[in-house]
Amino acid sequence: MEENRITPHCELLLIGGSAGSLEVLFKLLPLLKADLPFPVVLVLHRRNSGDSSLTELLASKSSLFTSEVEDKDPILAGNIYLAPADYHLLIENDRSFSLDYSEKINYSRPSIDVTFESAANIYGCSVVAALLSGANEDGTRGLMAIQKAGGRTVAQLPATAQMPFMPQHAITSDAAGLVLDIPGMAHFFNTLE
Amino acid sequence: MIEDEDIDLLLNDLFDLYGYDFTSYSRASLQRRIERLCMLDKFPSFAELRYRVRNDPEYLKRFVEEITVNVTEMFRDPSFYKSLRDDILPVLGTKPFIRIWHAGCSTGEEVYSMAILLKEANLLRKSLLYATDLNPTVLEKVRKGIFPLTQMKQYSESYIASGGTRDFSSYYTANYGQAKFDSELSEKIIISTHNLVSDSSFNEFDLILCRNVLIYFDKKLQDRVLQLFDASLGTLSYLALGTKETLKFSVVQNKFKQLNREKIWKKIE
Numbered sequence: 001m002e003e004n005r006i007t008p009h010c011e012l013l014l015i016g017g018s019a020g021s022l023e024v025l026f027k028l029l030p031l032l033k034a035d036l037p038f039p040v041v042l043v044l045h046r047r048n049s050g051d052s053s054l055t056e057l058l059a060s061k062s063s064l065f066t067s068e069v070e071d072k073d074p075i076l077a078g079n080i081y082l083a084p085a086d087y088h089l090l091i092e093n094d095r096s097f098s099l100d101y102s103e104k105i106n107y108s109r110p111s112i113d114v115t116f117e118s119a120a121n122i123y124g125c126s127v128v129a130a131l132l133s134g135a136n137e138d139g140t141r142g143l144m145a146i147q148k149a150g151g152r153t154v155a156q157l158p159a160t161a162q163m164p165f166m167p168q169h170a171i172t173s174d175a176a177g178l179v180l181d182i183p184g185m186a187h188f189f190n191t192l193e
Numbered sequence: 194m195i196e197d198e199d200i201d202l203l204l205n206d207l208f209d210l211y212g213y214d215f216t217s218y219s220r221a222s223l224q225r226r227i228e229r230l231c232m233l234d235k236f237p238s239f240a241e242l243r244y245r246v247r248n249d250p251e252y253l254k255r256f257v258e259e260i261t262v263n264v265t266e267m268f269r270d271p272s273f274y275k276s277l278r279d280d281i282l283p284v285l286g287t288k289p290f291i292r293i294w295h296a297g298c299s300t301g302e303e304v305y306s307m308a309i310l311l312k313e314a315n316l317l318r319k320s321l322l323y324a325t326d327l328n329p330t331v332l333e334k335v336r337k338g339i340f341p342l343t344q345m346k347q348y349s350e351s352y353i354a355s356g357g358t359r360d361f362s363s364y365y366t367a368n369y370g371q372a373k374f375d376s377e378l379s380e381k382i383i384i385s386t387h388n389l390v391s392d393s394s395f396n397e398f399d400l401i402l403c404r405n406v407l408i409y410f411d412k413k414l415q416d417r418v419l420q421l422f423d424a425s426l427g428t429l430s431y432l433a434l435g436t437k438e439t440l441k442f443s444v445v446q447n448k449f450k451q452l453n454r455e456k457i458w459k460k461i462e
């Protein structure tokens with residue numbers, strides 16, 4: 001059928017990562033093109049607050065405007081947003097962020113599942129989400145929610161991950177539509193429309 | 194998944210039957226909390242939850258407790274407390290009397306942290322701390338001043354990081370896994386329910402702390418609450434918000450000046 005060939009438009013790219021994911025981003029972000037037509041949201045497990053220098057570090061790797069989210073920031077194309085330490089990052093109907101200081105999920109705040117599920121609710125099939133290196137189960141449930149909403153999901157090729165557990169867990173759970181290494185991810189993201 | 198329309202129905206019930214207005218709360222968080230509660234309390238469907246809320250006023254209490262987020266800590270964000278110590282308390286100390294309002298104080302960890310700062314600055318005697326929240330159950334805990342002993346190691350580390358130099362354990366008595374904070378601190382705390390959505394200003398303050406409460410409100414309600422704070426602040430006074438909250442783009446932004454990197458604003462007019 002004709003419809004089957006229509007790939008949904010990408011309106012939001014989510015990237016979740018835990019241990020070992022920073023190194024991946026340091027390689028991946030410089031490969032992203034400067035005029036990405038959608039926003040990128042990074043949800044990373046990080047040690048408690050204090051490390052506000054992470055935003056600057058990530059910004060230095062990319063030509064896209066990079067900032068740490070503040071409450072109710074609007075979500076705009078061409079920007080990279082970093083989930084702040086110690087809050088869950090949620091998405092509202094009007095496509096702005098809101099923050100939530102509720103219980104940790106999967107021992108994590110921010111939890112990747114929480115943001116991915118929230119994005120699936122609002123953006124539905126126009127979300128693309130990737131899960132990088134990590135030693136935690138966080139992210140798999142979120143990827144499943146995105147798949148269910150018709151969005152596309154990616155896991156980092158475990159052999160290329162410092163901590164293969166997290167992407168492997170997603171793959172084993174059938175939550176990853178694509179399994180890609182770093183250049184593969186960069187190519188895929190750059191060709192999304 | 195619970196639909197937006199279902200949430201609307203429930204919120205209307207809460208307002209019509211009990212006068213609680215959650216309609217201007219951030220939807221994304223509300224939805225998560227309601228789904229979580231359905232799971233915790235094993236409601237087979239949303240309709241059952243709604244029926245229970247409508248017909249069981251006892252359950253309403255639990256509902257309100259669970260859909261609001263009550264997570265809190267002592268000396269959370271030590272650099273914030275350090276700035277209170279170094280920049281704010283010396284100024285407030287010049288006043289004959291100090292009134293502080295903790296709006297949305299939850300179980301009171303923040304209020305006791307403040308009381309400790311005041312004591313160390315020798316200002317506790319001339320201070321009063323007003324601790325308010327919409328949820329009566331958390332306020333019971335503020336009154337008792339008893340927190341889990343297991344948290345004390347972390348709180349002690351945060352206390353030291355905030356510039357504290359005493360032995361943190363000198364502020365409480367440990368008993369049966371609980372830490373009971375000194376009555377010298379709790380004596381200065383005035384506790385009352387206060388709903389930021391519907392209640393009005395009740396005093397004039399020198400410092401208002403409202404941290405990690407506005408994140409649960411939409412922009413319109415945030416503006417209303419910020420105006421309430423503005424009306425409750427006297428001359429030479431301060432407003433403190435959570436680390437990711439801001440006055441930027443709010444209706445009161447021109448009346449305040451941010452002091453430093455911490456989320457503390459001085460009222461300028």
Ligand SMILES: C[S@@+](CC[C@H](N)C(=O)[O-])C[C@H]1O[C@@H](n2cnc3c(N)ncnc32)[C@H](O)[C@@H]1O
Nearest residue numbers: 261262265297299326327328388389390404405
């Ligand atoms: C996450 S806690 C913040 C505790 C503390 N200020 C902190 O930052 O650690 C949020 C608190 O806001 C309270 N709250 C929510 N809505 C409120 C309202 N309309 N009026 C007063 N308090 C409210 C909740 O009951 C909860 O205790």
